[in-house]
Amino acid sequence: MSESTIGGSYEECRTTADWLLKHTQVRPIVGIVCGSGLSALADMLKDPQVFKYCDIPNFPRSTVRGHAGQLVFGTLKGKSCVCMQGRFHLYEGHPIQKITLPMRVFKLLGVKTMLMTNAAGGLNQDYKVGDFMVIKDHINMPGFAGVNPLSGPNDDRFGVRFPCMSDAYDRELRQLAHDVAGELGFSDFLKEGVYCVLGGPSFETIAECRMLHRLGGDAVGMSTVHEVIVARHAGMRCFAMSLISNRAVMDYDSRERANHDEVLETGNQRAKQMEVLVSTMVARLDDNENNDKNNS
Numbered sequence: 001m002s003e004s005t006i007g008g009s010y011e012e013c014r015t016t017a018d019w020l021l022k023h024t025q026v027r028p029i030v031g032i033v034c035g036s037g038l039s040a041l042a043d044m045l046k047d048p049q050v051f052k053y054c055d056i057p058n059f060p061r062s063t064v065r066g067h068a069g070q071l072v073f074g075t076l077k078g079k080s081c082v083c084m085q086g087r088f089h090l091y092e093g094h095p096i097q098k099i100t101l102p103m104r105v106f107k108l109l110g111v112k113t114m115l116m117t118n119a120a121g122g123l124n125q126d127y128k129v130g131d132f133m134v135i136k137d138h139i140n141m142p143g144f145a146g147v148n149p150l151s152g153p154n155d156d157r158f159g160v161r162f163p164c165m166s167d168a169y170d171r172e173l174r175q176l177a178h179d180v181a182g183e184l185g186f187s188d189f190l191k192e193g194v195y196c197v198l199g200g201p202s203f204e205t206i207a208e209c210r211m212l213h214r215l216g217g218d219a220v221g222m223s224t225v226h227e228v229i230v231a232r233h234a235g236m237r238c239f240a241m242s243l244i245s246n247r248a249v250m251d252y253d254s255r256e257r258a259n260h261d262e263v264l265e266t267g268n269q270r271a272k273q274m275e276v277l278v279s280t281m282v283a284r285l286d287d288n289e290n291n292d293k294n295n296s
């Protein structure tokens with residue numbers, strides 16, 4: 001299969017970006033991705049302009065409950081934003097380059113900063129359901145098996161062949177999250193940790209959760225990392241935060257069972273606080289610091 005049939009080629013992304021630029025006046029500098037059950041974040045955008053994924057050239061379809069499947073343009077706290085109300089996952093059957101195509105499209109639209117949210121299982125025993133975890137680093141399990149969105153020919157128009165990932169999660173944005181959480185009285189439930197991505201869709205076994213925890217994972221999920229890799233490759237700065245929607249089961253005596261209903265339910269319960277935290281962060285983004293952090 002050639003790269004253009006897999007997805008994410010420069011030409012394909014350019015076509016999508018040009019189509020969007022023709023259909024909206026909004027010129028976003030901030031991109032937001034809503035995780036499972038966290039779609040309400042997009043409803044905060046003022047003067048929203050909504051495009052269903054099925055109407056956008058080259059966009060895959062969203063198939064997961066809790067992911068509305070539309071792109072929302074608008075203004076959040078005075079900043080022009082584009083928000084994915086629903087993301088794509090490996091387990092939906094899309095090629096990994098298709099899952100991450102929106103990041104490249106956002107880059108071509110002029111986005112400088114990406115804020116991603118997700119729902120994740122808590123591996124860290126100190127975490128409670130409902131906690132927020134600022135992602136400080138990731139473990140890319142599919143990447144160990146060669147499943148990386150940057151596999152294939154590199155296009156220098158997006159970024160370098162071998163992008164650094166040791167600064168994937170922007171230090172200043174992480175600090176901003178802690179500062180804002182302090183002001184909002186959220187510090188008690190704002191943690192910081194390592195997100196471990198798996199392919200899904202089956203939830204992890206007990207042995208897998210134990211292993212991931214020993215490897216240094218604080219939370220486990222099935223998304224975000226691929227988006228971050230492509231966004232960083234293209235020089236956008238990234239912030240990502242997990243809602244701990246359930247506890248990863250690590251004890252053979254436990255009666256707990258991971259399930260998507262609990263994930264969505266926790267999202268519902270915490271959506272408002274997530275919205276306030278993310279929108280206050282957006283308000284504080286310094287336009288001067290919103291420059292390309294190119295990794296070339």
Ligand SMILES: O=P(O)(O)O[C@H]1O[C@H](CO)[C@@H](O)[C@H]1O
Binds near residue numbers: 036037119200222
């Ligand atoms: O990561 P998000 O998109 O929030 O979704 C999470 O929730 C789903 C499992 O309930 C999986 O898709 C997992 O990755």
